[in-house]
Amino acid sequence: MEEYDVVVLGGSAAGLTAAITVRRFNPDKKILIIRREDNVLIPCGIPYIFGTVGSPEKNLVPDAVLGKNNIELLIGEAIKINRENKTVETDKGDTVKYDKLIIATGSDPMVPPIKGAEKENIYTVKKDDKYLASLLLEVDRSRDMIIIGGGFIGMEFADECKKNRDLNVSVIEMLPHCLMLVFDEDFCKQGEELIKGRGVNLITNERVEEITGDSRVDGVRLSSGKTVKADLLLIGIGVKPNIGIAEDSGIVINEKGSIKVDRYMKTNDENIFACGDCCEKISFFNKKPVNLMLASIATNEARIAGANLYETNRSNEGAIGTYSTVIGDTALARSGMSISGAKDSGYDIIVGMAEGPNCHPGSMPGSSNLKVSLIFEKGTGIIIGGQLIGAKSGGELINLISGCIYKKMTADDIATFQMGTHPALTASPVAYQMSNAAEMAVKELRL
Amino acid sequence: MEEYDVVVLGGSAAGLTAAITVRRFNPDKKILIIRREDNVLIPCGIPYIFGTVGSPEKNLVPDAVLGKNNIELLIGEAIKINRENKTVETDKGDTVKYDKLIIATGSDPMVPPIKGAEKENIYTVKKDDKYLASLLLEVDRSRDMIIIGGGFIGMEFADECKKNRDLNVSVIEMLPHCLMLVFDEDFCKQGEELIKGRGVNLITNERVEEITGDSRVDGVRLSSGKTVKADLLLIGIGVKPNIGIAEDSGIVINEKGSIKVDRYMKTNDENIFACGDCCEKISFFNKKPVNLMLASIATNEARIAGANLYETNRSNEGAIGTYSTVIGDTALARSGMSISGAKDSGYDIIVGMAEGPNCHPGSMPGSSNLKVSLIFEKGTGIIIGGQLIGAKSGGELINLISGCIYKKMTADDIATFQMGTHPALTASPVAYQMSNAAEMAVKELRL
Numbered sequence: 029m030e031e032y033d034v035v036v037l038g039g040s041a042a043g044l045t046a047a048i049t050v051r052r053f054n055p056d057k058k059i060l061i062i063r064r065e066d067n068v069l070i071p072c073g074i075p076y077i078f079g080t081v082g083s084p085e086k087n088l089v090p091d092a093v094l095g096k097n098n099i100e101l102l103i104g105e106a107i108k109i110n111r112e113n114k115t116v117e118t119d120k121g122d123t124v125k126y127d128k129l130i131i132a133t134g135s136d137p138m139v140p141p142i143k144g145a146e147k148e149n150i151y152t153v154k155k156d157d158k159y160l161a162s163l164l165l166e167v168d169r170s171r172d173m174i175i176i177g178g179g180f181i182g183m184e185f186a187d188e189c190k191k192n193r194d195l196n197v198s199v200i201e202m203l204p205h206c207l208m209l210v211f212d213e214d215f216c217k218q219g220e221e222l223i224k225g226r227g228v229n230l231i232t233n234e235r236v237e238e239i240t241g242d243s244r245v246d247g248v249r250l251s252s253g254k255t256v257k258a259d260l261l262l263i264g265i266g267v268k269p270n271i272g273i274a275e276d277s278g279i280v281i282n283e284k285g286s287i288k289v290d291r292y293m294k295t296n297d298e299n300i301f302a303c304g305d306c307c308e309k310i311s312f313f314n315k316k317p318v319n320l321m322l323a324s325i326a327t328n329e330a331r332i333a334g335a336n337l338y339e340t341n342r343s344n345e346g347a348i349g350t351y352s353t354v355i356g357d358t359a360l361a362r363s364g365m366s367i368s369g370a371k372d373s374g375y376d377i378i379v380g381m382a383e384g385p386n387c388h389p390g391s392m393p394g395s396s397n398l399k400v401s402l403i404f405e406k407g408t409g410i411i412i413g414g415q416l417i418g419a420k421s422g423g424e425l426i427n428l429i430s431g432c433i434y435k436k437m438t439a440d441d442i443a444t445f446q447m448g449t450h451p452a453l454t455a456s457p458v459a460y461q462m463s464n465a466a467e468m469a470v471k472e473l474r475l
Numbered sequence: 476m477e478e479y480d481v482v483v484l485g486g487s488a489a490g491l492t493a494a495i496t497v498r499r500f501n502p503d504k505k506i507l508i509i510r511r512e513d514n515v516l517i518p519c520g521i522p523y524i525f526g527t528v529g530s531p532e533k534n535l536v537p538d539a540v541l542g543k544n545n546i547e548l549l550i551g552e553a554i555k556i557n558r559e560n561k562t563v564e565t566d567k568g569d570t571v572k573y574d575k576l577i578i579a580t581g582s583d584p585m586v587p588p589i590k591g592a593e594k595e596n597i598y599t600v601k602k603d604d605k606y607l608a609s610l611l612l613e614v615d616r617s618r619d620m621i622i623i624g625g626g627f628i629g630m631e632f633a634d635e636c637k638k639n640r641d642l643n644v645s646v647i648e649m650l651p652h653c654l655m656l657v658f659d660e661d662f663c664k665q666g667e668e669l670i671k672g673r674g675v676n677l678i679t680n681e682r683v684e685e686i687t688g689d690s691r692v693d694g695v696r697l698s699s700g701k702t703v704k705a706d707l708l709l710i711g712i713g714v715k716p717n718i719g720i721a722e723d724s725g726i727v728i729n730e731k732g733s734i735k736v737d738r739y740m741k742t743n744d745e746n747i748f749a750c751g752d753c754c755e756k757i758s759f760f761n762k763k764p765v766n767l768m769l770a771s772i773a774t775n776e777a778r779i780a781g782a783n784l785y786e787t788n789r790s791n792e793g794a795i796g797t798y799s800t801v802i803g804d805t806a807l808a809r810s811g812m813s814i815s816g817a818k819d820s821g822y823d824i825i826v827g828m829a830e831g832p833n834c835h836p837g838s839m840p841g842s843s844n845l846k847v848s849l850i851f852e853k854g855t856g857i858i859i860g861g862q863l864i865g866a867k868s869g870g871e872l873i874n875l876i877s878g879c880i881y882k883k884m885t886a887d888d889i890a891t892f893q894m895g896t897h898p899a900l901t902a903s904p905v906a907y908q909m910s911n912a913a914e915m916a917v918k919e920l921r922l
Binding site: 327392456467 | 770794835
């Protein structure tokens with residue numbers, strides 16, 4: 029039986045980053061990743077397979093990174109952890125011994141308990157290249173596609189599946205607006221207009237009561253009684269943590285169904301850590317468990333877990349909740365709390381907003397509009413959230429907002445610390461959205 | 476004689492932002508800007524007049540912002556401050572009374588004491604639309620242009636003047652590399668390759684000894700004895716603060732020739748504040764005076780000065796030194812200290828570097844390379860600088876680095892706080908340059 033210093037279960041964003049992190053700080057340890065997939069998909073890239081990128085093979089994490097970091101690989105699904113012997117067994121009959129174990133088993137798509145969900149030509153967003161290649165074939169030959177779920181994944185799939193195809197795409201969302209778990213209403217509405225502008229049919233405030241058809245899907249019946257036809261259906265309503273193997277071995281699971289970890293990413297077994305979608309997330313703000321699964325949270329947790337195996341070096345301050353998407357050529361991003369989320373949590377808030385071209389003068393070629401909205405706590409003036417819509421440079425700007433939230437910067441701090449500006453890269457220093465959104469909030473705080 | 480609550484001398488980035496800031500927090504004050512220019516140019520946009528933007532008129536700050544903020548305007552050059560009577564006189568014979576005065580008189584181009592500098596067809600980078608319109612005419616009809624000075628301005632002018640023109644452009648820099656006051660050597664070299672790739676002739680390590688020609692420039696003689704021909708010469712070696720009117724009225728000037736201010740941007744006269752290029756800059760790091768003039772520093776100081784006139788609300792933590800430029804389609808940016816600057820100041824440092832596509836997978840259309848280098852203090856692990864080269868999204872990313880420096884984040888902080896990633900907007904979460912550059916530094920700090 030092969031013995032390893034460190035065994036990592038799972039080879040996607042969390043598992044891979046954890047293994048690389050262990051290697052980074054431990055040049056001499058023997059490290060193994062056990063994963064069920066022959067090829068690992070870039071998780072956030074999955075919707076782009078269906079338009080911009082073109083195929084699952086073009087959206088793979090290259091395994092070369094394993095060799096480069098001297099990380100061994102065993103293909104197989106881990107089915108049993110024996111904590112007493114410190115071994116892991118796979119479905120292929122392999123057994124390996126570990127000194128330290130990192131569980132990064134990720135998540136699988138949720139399927140809602142809808143009547144007819146067992147019919148043919150109904151897909152979920154499985155992180156499996158062969159499965160997605162088959163979905164791609166169906167997208168190419170279908171006429172009417174329905175996507176259940178108007179979150180980031182649903183919107184990205186809708187946008188991509190419309191590209192270069194004569195395909196009717198309808199998104200069905202049960203909340204009053206798409207993207208409503210991420211953005212406040214005005215940003216949701218702008219996002220909806222963008223996706224409608226791409227030719228996508230949006231149906232909000234409707235629940236799918238039944239998926240119809242004989243053996244194969246031919247449409248859905250909605251809560252209003254309305255029907256929508258479809259020859260292809262994709263369910264993108266979220267994911268659930270893969271915790272079976274952990275639970276079976278007596279690892280503690282929290283009330284949300286995720287592997288319980290402490291702030292050092294350690295489970296109740298001192299030799300077993302967890303990170304990524306399978307493990308508990310806590311809020312940056314109140315340190316309570318939250319439902320947030322993002323690859324960028326997974327990799328942060330992996331960098332924490334991977335650094336703590338032999339010595340406690342890093343602690344998890346919690347998920348800020350920083351994410352971005354693109355509809356057409358427009359970026360939408362959020363960090364921290366939304367206005368509605370902050371109010372629901374009892375915060376008394378001030379919002380500052382600034383909007384303008386992302387180049388200066390605005391007549392610069394390639395200039396786009398960029399709107400930034402920042403949310404501050406009244407009294408302290410500390411930033412607790414931000415949202416933006418517009419230029420693609422917003423994909424990096426949202427991380428500036430995330431950094432400001434992480435370091436609890438005040439509106440005055442943001443209005444007065446020096447940010448660089450350049451005609452071809454940003455708004456002018458007089459009109460820079462970050463500074464001015466903060467100023468708008470300070471004004472309200474002062475007057 | 477007209478009486479105002481607040482008079483601002485200067486209407487460019489600093490003066491305008493100061494006046495808007497005063498208005499923001501003082502709805503009822505009577506505010507006047509006195510400026511010498513009929514039209515105010517966007518200062519950082521000036522090089523772009525000569526290529527991308529096309530004319531001075533397309534690079535103006537719209538005066539509509541004055542009306543919108545109920546700020547009055549008086550055209551004329553302020554020539555005298557009478558501090559006893561609290562009045563300002565202009566060259567047009569106007570005299571106005573102030574309660575609070577903000578000096579934002581900016582800077583003018585430096586002309587080096589070179590033999591022949593008085594000849595015809597020699598230009599500087601004057602912030603004057605008519606003067607620049609005349610330079611634009613000369614650029615259009617010249618064959619051989621020499622730019623003295625290989626800093627940001629020189630490189631930007633060279634790149635722009637080459638666009639859509641059959642013009643030979645040579646940049647002459649006396650230091651061993653262009654951009655050397657901003658970047659470390661490897662970044663300078665990459666910048667030089669980029670500008671050479673645009674067809675610009677670079678001459679480094681050479682001083683201009685004489686500008687030759689009869690009445691009109693026909694070339695230069697260099698320190699090596701070599702000559703370079705030219706029918707147009709532009710001097711872009713920097714600017715000097717406009718302090719004449721302040722000095723004449725007894726306002727204290729510092730050893731670098733800038734108006735002395737305290738951390739609240741107040742001069743030695745309690746009713747007179749200053750901001751922008753005309754006033755003293757201090758370093759964020761050691762709070763000592765530094766030579767750094769940027770529009771983004773000017774506007775920050777303006778937001779501090781404008782908020783402090785009637786009540787001390789904000790203090791200046793000093794200039795971090797965050798700036799960016801573009802050569803061709805490549806962004807170059809820096810924040811905080813360079814490696815050489817940090818070493819010269821006695822810091823013991825660790826540098827972390829990460830490079831990769833700014834989209835994921837790298838095959839995404841529009842993907843470019845982005846290299847990020849972060850500089851940390853050994854021992855504390857606190858970030859003190861960063862440099863980047865590559866994708867234009869770096870223009871916002873440099874401000875994240877600036878924020879990290881401002882809040883004294885450690886390499887561990889940067890490696891583990893959550894930053895959002897998206898296929899079309901950033902590197903993958905596994906390879907995100909900020910996190911990985913920090914990790915590379917942590918590795919060196921730990922091992």
